[in-house]
Each structure stands twice: as structure tokens, then as C-alpha cells.
Amino acid sequence: MKKFAFTLLLMLFVLVLPEHGQAAAANNKIFLDGKELTAGQSAPVENVGGSVMVPLRMISENLGYKVDWDQASKTVTIGQTGTTMKLVVDQTAASVNDKTVVLTNAPLNRNGTTLVPIRFISEQFGLTVSWDNDQKIVTLITPETGGSNTGSGGGAADGGSTVVVPPAEPAKNLTMVNGISFNENRLTIAMEGNAVPKVSRVSGPERIIIDIENATFSDLFGTGQVLDPNLNGSLAVTGYPDVTAVRYSLYNTNPYTVRFVIDTTSYKNYSVEVSGDTSRLVVVDLNAVSTDNPSTQPGNNGRKLVVLDAGHGAKDSGAVGVTGKYEKNFNLAIVLKAAELLKKENNIDVVLTRSDDTFLELKDRAAMANNLNADLFISVHANSSGSSAASGTETYYQRESSKALANVMHKYLVQATGLSNRGVRYGNFHVIRETKMPAVLLEVGYLSNKGDESLLFSESLQNKVAAGIVSGIKEYLGLK
Ligand SMILES: [Zn+2]
Structure with missing residues (x-):
């Protein structure tokens, strides 16, 4: 209220004294x-x-x-x-x-x-x-x-x-950098456009530089990563002893150039792979010629990209449980746990639509998966009903091509929750309709039910559901 009053005061000030400061x-x-x-x-x-x-x-x-x-x-x-x-x-x-x-x-x-x-x-x-x-x-x-x-x-x-x-030609046909991730010692850059990255290694200190000319950050990039007002930022990289940081910036505006820098602790070999036509994935692989990780040989064809989507976020709490717990927090806890497990898989890359309490439009969630050319999209939710008796687990698909994934995911989900099996169902939800890859929406349980709510917010159930999601993904992708 105070803030509102202050804003009002400011507005009045501006209205009453429109010429203030300009007179001089x-x-x-x-x-x-x-x-x-x-x-x-x-x-x-x-x-x-x-x-x-x-x-x-x-x-x-x-x-x-x-x-x-x-x-x-x-x-x-x-x-x-x-x-x-x-x-x-x-x-x-x-x-x-x-x-x-x-x-x-x-x-x-x-x-x-x-x-x-x-x-x-x-x-x-x-x-x-x-x-x-x-x-x-x-x-x-x-x-x-x-x-x-x-x-x-x-x-x-x-x-x-x-x-x-003179009127300048606005920069045209810029490649849009939509997102990045760092997993398994690989930097993956998702972009829309046909720019070709220039990758080089610089010493003192050791770093690998990836320049993408005629490119800029899309708005989507800013929703997934931090960009400061000067268009600089960095990705939190933990668990990779050779890599101290991954930084990015809009390095130049003439021509527009997006630069990524991987800071390494020592001289590192790398390989670069560009896949896709105009929806491109650039993978800079630091495992390239290293001998300490035999599971990841050069050439990462066959790696699968999974997008996990924690429903709702920030101002959108989703369902509110019987005791006031928010669905958005449950959804986020599950995807963070599942992502941790997926990072241990050699053949799976994982990208989260959100990894904290931020708000994302439904269309941005679907666009992120589409732009990344993801192989699977899994949206995590919890349900609510007017009847406090409603309880159990449901899995939704919208497109026929998602049904097989829904069946596999549901099997593991019901196993993990131990709640009543409410079946695999058709649901016309935006994120599973507008995505182009097999996509499902999981309704793990009912927050309007006291028993379900307390179960869903227990650490042990969340671990089981995350593990179940990973098992389902692996079975569907034929990786188990
Ligand atoms: Zn929801």
C-alpha cells in the first residue's frame, strides 16, 4: 500500500509539474x-x-x-x-x-x-x-x-x-541464441538460425572461446539464464573439476556476436558438433580426447535431450494444498531431483524450463523444448479437486505420438507414489499440445486430499517419483 501511495505521489508530481526540469x-x-x-x-x-x-x-x-x-x-x-x-x-x-x-x-x-x-x-x-x-x-x-x-x-x-x-538497415537474419546447458563436460548451445560457431582455445588463463557471429540472445535466453543489463552472464557449473566457469555475453554489435567462454583449469582438448538445420544445437565436448571418461567417446550421436518442466512458478502457485502448500514448489522439487539423477546418465542431456521460482508462459515452455529439438518433454504437476476425497495419480498425453511415452511414464509413476491408479488420459494442455516431441503431463497426486498432500511433500516420496521419472525416460528411450 505504501508503495502504491508513493507511486501515486510521483504520478501527481509529474502531472502537476510537467515542465519541471525542462524549463531550464x-x-x-x-x-x-x-x-x-x-x-x-x-x-x-x-x-x-x-x-x-x-x-x-x-x-x-x-x-x-x-x-x-x-x-x-x-x-x-x-x-x-x-x-x-x-x-x-x-x-x-x-x-x-x-x-x-x-x-x-x-x-x-x-x-x-x-x-x-x-x-x-x-x-x-x-x-x-x-x-x-x-x-x-x-x-x-x-x-x-x-x-x-x-x-x-x-x-x-x-x-x-x-x-x-542515415537510416540504418536493422540487423536482419540474426541467429537467435535460445539457451545453454552444461552437462557431462559438454556445453550445449541451442539456437535458431544458420550461424556457424568459431571455436578457439586461448592460454593464460586457459579457456575455450566460442563466437557465434551474426547472432544475438533471444528473449527466451533471458528467461532461462541470467543476463545483466550489459548482456553478460554466467552459468553455474559445479561438479566438473576441469571447468571453473562458463560465461557468455553479447560480445560485439558490429557485427552482432554472441560469445561463450569456458574457463578451464588446464589445457583441454575439445570437439565441436553442430546438428540441426535452422534449429541448431552446438555441442562443445571437453571429453573429446580425454582418457579419464571412457563412457563418453568422441561423437555424441545418440545422446538424447530431455526437457523437464516444473509447472507454474512465482506469481502462479498452481494448486494450493489442504494445508496451504503450493503445487509450484512440489513440481520444482521433483524436476530438480530428477535432473540430478539424469545428469549421471551418459546418454541423456537434461534441460529444465525453470530451475527456481520463476514464472514462465506456457508458450515459452513449449518453445524452449521445440527450439532445443528435445527428444522428450515431461511436465510435472499436482492436481486439485473440489472433492477432498479425490486421490491418486494420472498421466496426460495430447497427441497420439505421445501415448506410448505416457504409458511407460505412468507405470513408473504409479509404482513410485503407491496411490490409486487413475489412468493414462487425454488432456488438451498447452505444453503437451504445442510441443513437437513426445510429451506428457504428470499429475502426481491431489493436493486437495490431505493424505496425498502430506505424501507429495515428503522427501522420500519425492525421491521415489524422481527416480520413477528417470526409469520411465530410460525405458522409453531404450537406454536400460
Ligand atoms: Zn499444475
Whole structure:
């Protein structure tokens, strides 16, 4: 409540004093195709380290875009049919149609107005832009009108200080890096597009560098991994004594290059395998010529990728149990335990849609599995019913091609829970409908039933269910 009141106060402040802070600014003007957008008022335009910053809403609305502002996340969303851009105040990374682009300067907030570099306007809206520093005039020209009109106030002809930024071609056909995982001494990078990685080894300290040119991070990557505002991050790697860290960054924007670095404790041989057509998996295998792990010889054809999906998360608790326990926590506990077990399997890679209490849209869960070209998708849930008597275990499939997996998984699940067998059922659930590989949704038990709830939140049952899931996966994949 307090936060709300404060926000309200801020809003009032902005409403009551709209010109606060701008009065002192120079008398800036903005012209779009000769029309003055500023209508005699001064516009907040700033020169920040040589980058001219202009008001985003004023310009994009005049170009026919819809502009939304989310105070909580400090995000501006700009939309038009087929185009969505998202910018966050103080973050250089923005998203344009689910692609990450990097601004020369982070957007600024000035008294409720978001300012962005003029170059962003040029690149994303295809405008020719210029800034007359003497007269403080921004001139914007849309491609349709050509370059003949420099605006009624433009001083381009006589002033020597005009900077013209021609419309830049937005980066096209970028490969999207969707996710990474590190298992069994292998770094797996999932991406959409046809970029070919360049892999090299550098000494002092020892590291392996993977550069993917003409590529950027997709929004999906950010949902699975941490990306800081400068588009850097690292993957927690534990249990691999040769590897101290796996780092990643948007290393360059000209051309756009995503870089991964594997920090190793010593000189390591590696092999690289790229599979898939446009949905690609890049595997950098550090077991390549090592002799200490005979189970993983060069060439990892035949390795299977399993995506485990813990239902719900964060604001979406899922079912709430009889004593108030949340389904989301049960689901997460199961997939974390199952993933730990699967990591010990030589022929299975595992990727989690979420590994902590975060929220993911259903479509992002399915997209993750599809983009990874996963072999199996298993979504873990617990059920709830209006009748407190309802109890037992169900397994759902949606597509005919998932039925065989459902039958195998259900057998092990019922064995693990010891609850009543409520059968393998058809269910039209998004994540098992929109995925392209065999996919099932497990309803392990009923949280609305006191007995089921207490069982589902017991450590020993969770271990059994995780082991049952692994047994089912192995049987279905023919690995046992
Ligand atoms: Zn659920």
C-alpha cells in the first residue's frame, strides 16, 4: 500500500509539474517530415556523451505506434502490427520482435519522459535523423517523403554542426541464441538460425572461446539464464573439476556476436558438433580426447535431450494444498531431483524450463523444448479437486505420438507414489499440445486430499517419483 501511495505521489508530481526540469533546458524542437511535434514547447533532448537522446513516446506515437509504460519494470513497450519493441530505463539491452538489440546509451527517464539515443530511432523506425546542435533542432524524415524536406526550422544548410544519421538497415537474419546447458563436460548451445560457431582455445588463463557471429540472445535466453543489463552472464557449473566457469555475453554489435567462454583449469582438448538445420544445437565436448571418461567417446550421436518442466512458478502457485502448500514448489522439487539423477546418465542431456521460482508462459515452455529439438518433454504437476476425497495419480498425453511415452511414464509413476491408479488420459494442455516431441503431463497426486498432500511433500516420496521419472525416460528411450 505504501508503495502504491508513493507511486501515486510521483504520478501527481509529474502531472502537476510537467515542465519541471525542462524549463531550464534549451528550447529544443523536433520536426517530423516538416511538422513540428513539439508545438512550440520545449522538448527534452539531451546530449549524453555525444549521443543525442530524444523523447521516445512523442516520436513513436507520431509515427503511429502504440506506447505503453510499465512503472514497476520501467519498461516502455512500443507496438504496431507485426512489431513490438521493449526498452527498459537504464538498460542498454532492448528487444525488437524478440531479438536483443543494444543501444549506444541506455534509455533515460526525465520527469516521466523516456529518452533514447537518436540512432535507435533511425535504426528501428528507418528514419533519416539529424541534430542541429546550434539551433537545438531534431529533424526526422520518414522514408516515404524522401530527403527533400529538412523541416521548417532546419538549419542544415548553413549550420556546420548538423549531424545526419542515415537510416540504418536493422540487423536482419540474426541467429537467435535460445539457451545453454552444461552437462557431462559438454556445453550445449541451442539456437535458431544458420550461424556457424568459431571455436578457439586461448592460454593464460586457459579457456575455450566460442563466437557465434551474426547472432544475438533471444528473449527466451533471458528467461532461462541470467543476463545483466550489459548482456553478460554466467552459468553455474559445479561438479566438473576441469571447468571453473562458463560465461557468455553479447560480445560485439558490429557485427552482432554472441560469445561463450569456458574457463578451464588446464589445457583441454575439445570437439565441436553442430546438428540441426535452422534449429541448431552446438555441442562443445571437453571429453573429446580425454582418457579419464571412457563412457563418453568422441561423437555424441545418440545422446538424447530431455526437457523437464516444473509447472507454474512465482506469481502462479498452481494448486494450493489442504494445508496451504503450493503445487509450484512440489513440481520444482521433483524436476530438480530428477535432473540430478539424469545428469549421471551418459546418454541423456537434461534441460529444465525453470530451475527456481520463476514464472514462465506456457508458450515459452513449449518453445524452449521445440527450439532445443528435445527428444522428450515431461511436465510435472499436482492436481486439485473440489472433492477432498479425490486421490491418486494420472498421466496426460495430447497427441497420439505421445501415448506410448505416457504409458511407460505412468507405470513408473504409479509404482513410485503407491496411490490409486487413475489412468493414462487425454488432456488438451498447452505444453503437451504445442510441443513437437513426445510429451506428457504428470499429475502426481491431489493436493486437495490431505493424505496425498502430506505424501507429495515428503522427501522420500519425492525421491521415489524422481527416480520413477528417470526409469520411465530410460525405458522409453531404450537406454536400460
Ligand atoms: Zn499444475
